[in-house]
Amino acid sequence: MRAAVLWKPGKPDAIRIGTVADPRPGPGEALVRVRATSVNRLDLWIRQGTYRVALPHILGADVVGELEQDSPSGRWRAGARVVVYPGIFCGRCPACRMGHESLCPTLGILGRERHGGYAEMVAVPETNIFPLPGSLPWAEGAAFPLTFLTAEHALNRAALRAGETVLIFGASGGVGCAAISRASRRGARVIAVTGSPQHVPTLRVLGAEEVLMRGSSDLPDRVHALTRGHGADVVVDPVGKAVWSSGVKALARGGRYALVGVTSGAEVEAELRPVYTRQLSLLGGFLGDLGEFEGLVEELARGRIAPTVAETRPLTEAMEAHGQLDRPHFGKIVLTP
Ligand SMILES: [Zn+2]
Known part of the structure; x- marks a missing residue:
């Protein structure tokens, strides 16, 4: 062959x-x-x-x-x-x-x-x-397969619920797009982060209510402003190093940070104090389980995944x-x- x-x-x-x-x-x-x-x-x-x-x-x-x-x-x-x-x-x-x-x-x-x-x-x-x-x-x-499985598993790990706010980095990438559409279907409010202004309209169609530009220093403040000071309940991060610090700052008290990739680098300096004072959870997500894949295939058959x-x-x-x-x-x- x-x-x-x-x-x-x-x-x-x-x-x-x-x-x-x-x-x-x-x-x-x-x-x-x-x-x-x-x-x-x-x-x-x-x-x-x-x-x-x-x-x-x-x-x-x-x-x-x-x-x-x-x-x-x-x-x-x-x-x-x-x-x-x-x-x-x-x-x-x-x-x-x-x-x-x-x-x-x-x-x-x-x-x-x-x-x-x-x-x-x-x-x-x-x-x-x-x-x-x-x-x-x-x-x-x-x-x-890989993108939707990774995204779904991350949202399950973070137990994202309807009514919560999720901040999704790397929004124009495969996992980012999948996470936006799956999170939006759960009834969560999606704030997407991209480096490509030309992708903003499409990200909104996928389900992003707000789209922020990657690299803006006030990104955590923007997230807190958009959530009336609450912050994001969940962060989905396939990017790693470049966004880690602002992702943690954007989290709400009790927030969950789902790390699913390190495309920008894997080594960061971490400020540990907010992890315990704000009771944050760090969750790794890698691939996903067979049962999650089966559920996604059923959603695909129903036309709920594009x-x-x-x-x-x-x-x-x-x-x-x-x-x-x-x-x-x-x-x-x-x-x-
Ligand atoms: Zn085994």
Whole structure:
């Protein structure tokens, strides 16, 4: 099959289009003919060598496609349209048995611990397969798994409720967009933060009631002013270093800070006093659980989730797509084999 293969860590040209052996599904695994995948920041980190993987390697955490053959259990027939839960978990440990797959000690990610979707075909555990609604375009399906799962899990970790205010950083990115639409659907009031003024109208359509510009020094004051001095009940942060300090200052008493990424850097100086005097909670969110994914797929089928696609490129342009991720764009960059 044709695939975009990472041969050694490096610049985007470390990925080469070539022909490799078709994947051979192991026990309990199904073979998916990939119709679309999408580019995640994770892919860039793996490509650059921040995450070490066995080489040569095929990236791609987000996979939608059709089953190439009947699944091992017979539950799925060849040709079924599917979307794949991107977490690779053991299914046997206490966390997995409790339905907290994202806490599995051996948790991996499709396209990191095993070959992913930058290819014509990929083998995945049958337990990871869910139905993709027939009406949904492949590209929108590929824009869905990692971003919506991460966002939903973060909102669940923070127990965001209707009527509360949530401050969402990185609003123009994949996780940010997903968090806005999911938070708004919960009945929360969304204040979004973006670095791109041209994205403000679209962020409002997604569900942001207020949109603030990243980097403004008075951002915490703006949040407190918009909430009559209360502050944000919840912060969702996929950005890390660049926004951490203002995010903490923007929190209400008893506020919850959900950290789901560190795209701007991972090391910060923390002022600890407000953490205890204002009774703040710091929550990490990584991926999400199988049950959360199942719930999201049902929402997708009901048309309550509209993944945002920035652009679709052929897989042969995987290198260009990686370059594009660092340029201004809105939503997910999708690749089609
Ligand atoms: Zn496990």
